[in-house]
Amino acid sequence: MTRRDLLGTAGITATARGLAANPADKDVINSFGVYYSRVGPRSWVLVELRTKNGLTGIGDGSANETVPTRCTGVVKEMFEAVRGRSPFEIERLRAASLDKVAAAAPREKRHTVAACSALEQCMWDLQGKWLGVPCHSLFGGKLRDRIRNYANINRATRGENRTPEGFAANARRGVEAGFDAFKLAPFDHMSRIETDPAKHEDGVRRGIGFVEAVRAAIGPNRDLLIDGHSRFDARQAIEVGRRLEPFNLYWMEEMCRAPEDLARFNRATDVQTAGGEMLWSVKEFSAYIRADTVDTVMPDVKYCGGMYELKKIAVIAEGAGLLTSPHGPASPVGNMAAAHVCATMPNFDILELAFGEVHWRADTVRPSEDLQDGYLTVPDRPGIGYEMNSEYWDKYAG
Ligand SMILES: [Mg+2]
The missing domain is CATH 3.20.20.120 (Enolase-like C-terminal domain)
Structure with missing residues (x-):
């Protein structure tokens, strides 16, 4: 039995859902969305990441904007750090986020941290869904x-x-x-x-x-x-x-x-x-x-x-x-x-x-x-x- 066969047996639940056994080199993030809901003078903002196999993960990136223009700008840029990547690569996103925030002007910091934090929550939501377990x-x-x-x-x-x-x-x-x-x-x-x-x-x-x-x-x-x-x-x-x-x-x-x-x-x-x-x-x-x-x-x-x-x-x-x-x-x-x-x-x-x-x-x-x-x-x-x-x-x- 090869290593791949063993992984295939161990990953039977995931395979039954039409997913690959090894999340690190199979299902990958391929698109994003930004959504908002007006709440008084500000909006709640949700970011969504989607995978090739049809999973969706959501995260909250609300940062006091009425419409999420600036948050979306950062999400678009940061999406390049996760495009084609597994949702399990949290530390890789984190490293890119630390660089992005370090380079942000003070007035841009809040929207930058919110967008990076929202993407990170999406990754955990995706991981939990992939494994069939709650984030906790x-x-x-x-x-x-x-x-x-x-x-x-x-x-x-x-x-x-x-x-x-x-x-x-x-x-x-x-x-x-x-x-x-x-x-x-x-x-x-x-x-x-x-x-x-x-x-x-x-x-x-x-x-x-x-x-x-x-x-x-x-x-x-x-x-x-x-x-x-x-x-x-x-x-x-x-x-x-x-x-x-x-x-x-x-x-x-x-x-x-x-x-x-x-x-x-x-x-x-x-x-x-x-x-x-x-x-x-x-x-x-x-x-x-x-x-x-x-x-x-x-x-x-x-x-x-x-x-x-x-x-x-x-x-x-x-x-x-x-x-x-x-x-x-x-x-x-x-x-x-x-x-x-x-x-x-x-x-x-x-x-x-x-x-x-x-x-x-x-x-x-x-x-x-x-x-x-x-x-x-x-x-x-x-x-x-x-x-x-x-x-x-x-x-x-x-
Ligand atoms: Mg306070």
């Missing part, structure tokens, strides 16, 4: 079946609704939906590092009013997280953090931008600190972790490089004694891609979900998103476990 099986296996999400009510609370009553109303909707953890960014109306003492005081008071209203709406026993969106320097963050103590916060996220400010704030507060949502790759997270910036790292599967990079970042965080709570505002595909990896992390804490953006969210994928009491059940279907529901997605390219 490819990352070490599940430690948990359900992933706890917090409801980020910040995007749902827009314009005139950014009042104590508006935030409280969205928090109550989240309570009714069963969530037991909530997040808001209460200082978005402030300038970054406001130097005028009166304006600073005014802005902080207003923000604390939002926090107070949400704490009252969710009661004392649910978790409350705030995101400072880098509005403060270390001195201001320490002062604002002290004023927020009565609200028993679960965490304070990105109160400052500069790593040295974050580190100073981190040392000064007993509350859990979190951040890193815009960082790309294990290399940027490694520097962030070494600088002692936060207790909990927040890699985004759409921005950090994808599912394998998310796992690697969680691993270095584990080594440093830190927790991992992926940043999340995403389509159901992005949240589920992250959830598969979260299910395998010993140091997972909580996943972010943008609550209340659009009422048809769950139906954008098939089967529809299964979110119960704020928990996402990680499916055992092959790959990420979703297909696009074409009623909600417009084709943009490919």
